[in-house]
Amino acid sequence: MATETPPLRVHLLYEHNADQQPHGCSVIRWLRPLRHPSIAAALEVTAGVALPATPVDILIIERLWAPHFTLAKARQLMQAARQIAGRCLYTLDDNLLDLHLDQNWQSYPSDEERNIIRYLAREADALIVSTPALAARMAGFNAQIHVLPNALDEGLFADAAAAPPDADLPAATHAAQAGASWQAGKPQKRRLGYMGTPTHFADLMLVYEPLRAFLHDDAQTELQILGISQNPEQIQALFADLPVRVLDTQGAVSYEAFVAWCVDHLRWDFAIAPLEDNPFTRCKSDIKFLDYALLGIPGIYSQVGPYAHSIRHESTGLLVHNQPDAWQTALHRLATDAALRTHIRTQAHAEVKAQRTLQTQASQWLNTLKAL
Numbered sequence: 001m002a003t004e005t006p007p008l009r010v011h012l013l014y015e016h017n018a019d020q021q022p023h024g025c026s027v028i029r030w031l032r033p034l035r036h037p038s039i040a041a042a043l044e045v046t047a048g049v050a051l052p053a054t055p056v057d058i059l060i061i062e063r064l065w066a067p068h069f070t071l072a073k074a075r076q077l078m079q080a081a082r083q084i085a086g087r088c089l090y091t092l093d094d095n096l097l098d099l100h101l102d103q104n105w106q107s108y109p110s111d112e113e114r115n116i117i118r119y120l121a122r123e124a125d126a127l128i129v130s131t132p133a134l135a136a137r138m139a140g141f142n143a144q145i146h147v148l149p150n151a152l153d154e155g156l157f158a159d160a161a162a163a164p165p166d167a168d169l170p171a172a173t174h175a176a177q178a179g180a181s182w183q184a185g186k187p188q189k190r191r192l193g194y195m196g197t198p199t200h201f202a203d204l205m206l207v208y209e210p211l212r213a214f215l216h217d218d219a220q221t222e223l224q225i226l227g228i229s230q231n232p233e234q235i236q237a238l239f240a241d242l243p244v245r246v247l248d249t250q251g252a253v254s255y256e257a258f259v260a261w262c263v264d265h266l267r268w269d270f271a272i273a274p275l276e277d278n279p280f281t282r283c284k285s286d287i288k289f290l291d292y293a294l295l296g297i298p299g300i301y302s303q304v305g306p307y308a309h310s311i312r313h314e315s316t317g318l319l320v321h322n323q324p325d326a327w328q329t330a331l332h333r334l335a336t337d338a339a340l341r342t343h344i345r346t347q348a349h350a351e352v353k354a355q356r357t358l359q360t361q362a363s364q365w366l367n368t369l370k371a372l
Contacts, residue, residue: 059085
């Protein structure tokens with residue numbers, strides 16, 4: 001009589017700040033995948049800011065783990081981890097070794113933090129990264145590298161609007177939705193969006209001039225920005241004379257709360273994802289494409305790194321070279337071509353839902369951990 005295979009015991013040491021809450025990348029990359037219903041029965045998952053109290057089969061150390069992490073603490077952590085875990089894995093989703101190398105005024109990551117990454121990458125039994133480019137960057141530190149591409153939890157986006165934004169609806173529908181406040185022949189402005197962490201401020205500046213030119217020429221479009229800078233007044237000042245609004249999530253800090261806020265509030269007609277071309281960005285994932293697609297937002301993306309490999313031009317997005325004229329042309333094109341917006345929105349949503357959600361991809365996490 002066959003015996004049932006016991007669940008694989010996995011503990012995640014997630015990256016956190018002083019509040020001890022997992023970062024968004026921890027939730028996206030590990031907590032949601034490992035706890036997805038499709039594989040939950042095969043795993044016994046715990047997570048926290050400290051080592052588990054009882055032995056586990058696999059211990060996963062994420063990025064730079066804890067505030068005030070030092071190389072000495074990293075050595076102590078690895079020594080203790082080997083006493084309690086069958087396998088110690090290190091996971092990285094960004095090329096932190098090359099982040100801000102040409103920006104001496106940036107303090108993150110410090111030289112010691114880069115050395116912590118090198119140490120953990122060498123000492124771990126295996127590395128798990130998010131892109132082939134990042135795997136190539138880290139190949140010199142460990143012979144056992146596995147790539148787990150980002151996939152989003154479809155359940156979090158289940159309530160995303162399936163219908164196009166108001167600006168793509170016919171005039172009669174506008175009237176029915178808006179009632180007396182709607183004036184015939186004057187549909188509301190199109191909404192162009194851009195969202196991201198403060199690490200993307202340089203990417204915003206990459207398209208600053210073409211954005212200003214586009215907004216100046218197109219009186220029917222408003223730019224809405226979510227995140228990008230820790231100083232909203234800074235962004236507002238950059239576009240002071242133009243129709244630009246900085247959005248506030250009103251305390252939706254956790255990843256799940258943030259996605260819920262986006263599902264409820266973002267009604268962008270199209271969005272942008274500019275990206276500088278450098279060693280750091282070439283190793284990034286295409287997660288902005290996944291976000292936009294599941295929210296039903298057609299996007300314009302820099303033709304570099306992650307986007308150049310995953311987006312089909314004029315089908316799941318517009319790919320643009322990082323030149324001002326190219327960006328301005330793409331902005332005008334998607335703003336004025338409602339049929340193209342609808343086509344990209346439909347194709348991108350269908351592709352990401354079928355190929356890049358945990359419903360179909362969570363098994364990759366299980367198979368990788370079993371193999372290790």
